Amino acid sequence: MNNAELILDLDAYRQNLVVMRELAPNSQQMAIVKANAYGHGVAPCARAAREIGAEWLGVATPHEAFALRALGDTGPILCWLATPGAPFRELAEANIDVTASSSAQLQEIMAADIQVRVHLKVDTGLNRNGAPESEWVDFFERAAIAQNHGKIHVVGLWTHFANADEPNHPANDLQEQRFDQAVAMAAEYGISPEWCHLANSAAAATRPSAQRDLVRIGIASYGINPDPQVKIDGLVPSLTARAALARVKSIQPGDSVSYGWRWTATEPTTLGLVPVGYGDGIPRAASNRAEVRISGTRAPIRGTVCMDQFMIDLGDVPAKAGDWVTLFGSGESGEPTAEDWAQALDTIGYEIVTRLSGRWTRAVRGER
Numbered sequence: 035m036n037n038a039e040l041i042l043d044l045d046a047y048r049q050n051l052v053v054m055r056e057l058a059p060n061s062q063q064m065a066i067v068k069a070n071a072y073g074h075g076v077a078p079c080a081r082a083a084r085e086i087g088a089e090w091l092g093v094a095t096p097h098e099a100f101a102l103r104a105l106g107d108t109g110p111i112l113c114w115l116a117t118p119g120a121p122f123r124e125l126a127e128a129n130i131d132v133t134a135s136s137s138a139q140l141q142e143i144m145a146a147d148i149q150v151r152v153h154l155k156v157d158t159g160l161n162r163n164g165a166p167e168s169e170w171v172d173f174f175e176r177a178a179i180a181q182n183h184g185k186i187h188v189v190g191l192w193t194h195f196a197n198a199d200e201p202n203h204p205a206n207d208l209q210e211q212r213f214d215q216a217v218a219m220a221a222e223y224g225i226s227p228e229w230c231h232l233a234n235s236a237a238a239a240t241r242p243s244a245q246r247d248l249v250r251i252g253i254a255s256y257g258i259n260p261d262p263q264v265k266i267d268g269l270v271p272s273l274t275a276r277a278a279l280a281r282v283k284s285i286q287p288g289d290s291v292s293y294g295w296r297w298t299a300t301e302p303t304t305l306g307l308v309p310v311g312y313g314d315g316i317p318r319a320a321s322n323r324a325e326v327r328i329s330g331t332r333a334p335i336r337g338t339v340c341m342d343q344f345m346i347d348l349g350d351v352p353a354k355a356g357d358w359v360t361l362f363g364s365g366e367s368g369e370p371t372a373e374d375w376a377q378a379l380d381t382i383g384y385e386i387v388t389r390l391s392g393r394w395t396r397a398v399r400g401e402r
């Protein structure tokens with residue numbers, strides 16, 4: 035029997051991709067499975083995404099892209115975060131599409147001595163990666179020359195929103211306009227890629243104009259809304275985190291709990307010991323803040339979350355060592371969701387699930 039378990043529901047994951055497909059029916063779908071599929075487990079998610087017809091898989095790093103090939107995936111894959119010395123030749127040999135985010139990176143890609151499939155990334159306002167507007171002339175000129183010499187095949191042109199989770203933010207229109215300018219400028223240099231793309235989950239759901247040739251769906255596929263402002267109908271959280279109570283003990287008024295004595299009982303109560311902690315990705319910031327579900331009711335976390343364990347207040351809930359505690363899940367049985375944890379901790383659902391690691395065992399439901 036396991037102390038702590040992450041249960042991935044692939045039926046929910048696939049259904050979420052169907053929901054997103056219906057919102058962007060005319061675009062190809064890229065299932066984003068970076069960071070171990072946002073903590074959900076990349077192998078089952080990648081397989082399930084293909085089963086449901088995702089034309090693309092997307093990851094950040096070359097390493098993650100190679101890992102998908104090692105798992106046996108043979109379809110289109112895009113990666114976008116390479117550092118100098120990246121293995122562009124090996125990526126091309128593995129038929130993985132790469133991103134060029136600067137003229138310098140284009141130079142490096144051309145040196146791979148093999149034709150590389152490239153998506154050109156332009157910065158339209160995020161000011162993170164991508165070629166800034168001041169470099170576009172040089173960027174497109176070099177890309178055109180490299181393409182004419184057969185060194186690269188420019189298959190994509192893309193950018194990324196800074197404020198897609200705030201649908202009414204003026205930056206969204208502005209970034210889309212700048213992207214259109216980039217597309218037009220690239221065309222002047224003879225570059226008209228098959229896939230122009232800019233939408234993540236939030237933009238795919240709220241900005242039909244941004245759907246273009248493909249949409250890059252991450253958080254929504256896991257059943258988590260991008261933001262409380264962007265609620266997407268029909269999503270079901272696909273990951274449940276649960277643990278077996280290690281013990282139960284009574285405390286008296288005035289007794290304080292866990293490191294730093296950051297919570298003190300005002301009446302007699304019963305504590306339950308949950309055997310996961312920040313070593314497993316439970317945020318220490320959940321101390322005295324988040325709730326779990328046990329025996330059909332909610333119980334609050336008391337005191338500081340430790341590396342391996344934390345305490346919950348059982349009150350008069352009948353519970354004993356070995357009983358399961360659901361930290362978060364689909365919400366359908368009254369348990370908190372990752373979004374509830376995010377709200378309690380002043381962060382985003384992305385962070386709650388992606389940081390899960392450590393000593394969980396993993397179970398997968400709905401495998402085909």
Ligand SMILES: *Cc1c(COP(=O)(O)O)cnc(C)c1O
Pocket residue numbers: 066068114194233234235236250251252253254260
């Ligand atoms: C992570 C990521 C996405 C997916 O974003 P979601 O908000 O999770 O849908 C899309 N595109 C890029 C470039 C990303 O890094």
